[in-house]
Amino acid sequence: MYSFAQRPDTTVVDEPLYAHYLTHQPTEAEHPAREAVLASQENDGARVVDTLKNHDYGTENVVFKQMTHHLVDLDPAFLYAMSNVLLIRDPDEILASFGRVVDRVTAADVGLPQQGDLFNRLTVTGSLTAVVDAGRLLDDPPGVLERLCDRLDLPFDPAMLQWEPGPKPYDGAWADHWYAGVHRSAGFEPRPKKVIELPPNLATVAEVCHPIYQRLLQHAL
Template sequence: MSATRLHVWSGPRNISTAMMRSWENRPDTVVVDEPFYAAYLARTGIDHPAREEVIASQPTDEAAILASLEAPLPDGRDLHYAKQMTLHLRPDDDLLWTLRFRNVMLIRDPAEVVASYVKSRESCEPDDIGLPQQQRMVAFWDAHDAAPPVIDAADFLRAPEGYLRWICDWVGVPFTDRMLSWPAGPRDTDGVWAPHWYAAVQASTGFEPWRPRQVHLSAHDAAVAATCRPAYDALRARRLIL
């Protein structure tokens, strides 16, 4: 039986790690956490927490990364879930390889993303939060008749079971209640960057219910969010509504 391979793309500070927890709690699933992160840091020279540890922990060669994403799964596992960050790819990358997988785009209001992002890293620019890249990737998939479902994190948190059931049906796997809760704590599959970014998820046992956020941004950070707003609005206009 061929494996089902699902890639869920987002920017940082979304519900992407909680989504990875949800799928990893299935007995049939293997997950991978941000496989292009080390390549992104090595290529750009950008300073992130635990930069050298991240680079040492993963391959930085694209061919090796892509091979790992299509490697055979262990016996008893037939679903491969990749948590992907759109900002980890180059603006001029050939995206044809993504067509070999089922792709979902996960979005979040940019003001909320920026407010969360700057708690872990002092500087923030539009490309750091992935929304321009998300819009580019969706346009590419549209042009290849592979339009992805776009899911807004706020919608998802209002009805996680409904959205998970929809995705399971879309990729052709059965839904299980195990996807709605998981044990607290770290996972061996968490990237080495987890201590700097995953505190809330590691304390969680399920999806946090949606609640309105009070966002307070500096003038610079507000400008970053405003720059990303048109991309978010365009993606949100086509989001999956259940």
């Protein structure tokens, strides 16, 4: 999101369906800043989708940063008219990060099963533009971004490689709880080489997520 926000031809929208998800959440995970999120966004997912499709954002391109589990109780057909990029990440890294903020984490909370299902839907409908792996992106930011822009039929802009540190006006109301790392960053940083050791409860969730991740990784840029 921060990368595409550096493009003068692009507007970014941070997780517009988060409030909808919180009002339809099928799990017991307690999300921080829940009330702030609900107050900051339209809670009706159908109305949000209508806005995504019809609002004039003032730029040629709009990037909607979505979470696959936020699509709960919504018809995903609105995605078929968009260019869809699935961003995947090693489940151990996701769970290590997510588990620091949210208790009682399940695979559904981090969206890997939903991402696998969405991959199938987008592939069948011909509306999947690309799969991007976070690890490969950090290993070669300009290379992966150039290939992604080519898939999106956009010229690559080197400005996408860096940004000013700190909070952004387009951050969601949850940023204080989730974006500490990216707020310290000024661009893509090499991925950490440390070995992640998950506690038993998260390791069990990772066992469910890894086969899905590995399948999607085969299609990543």
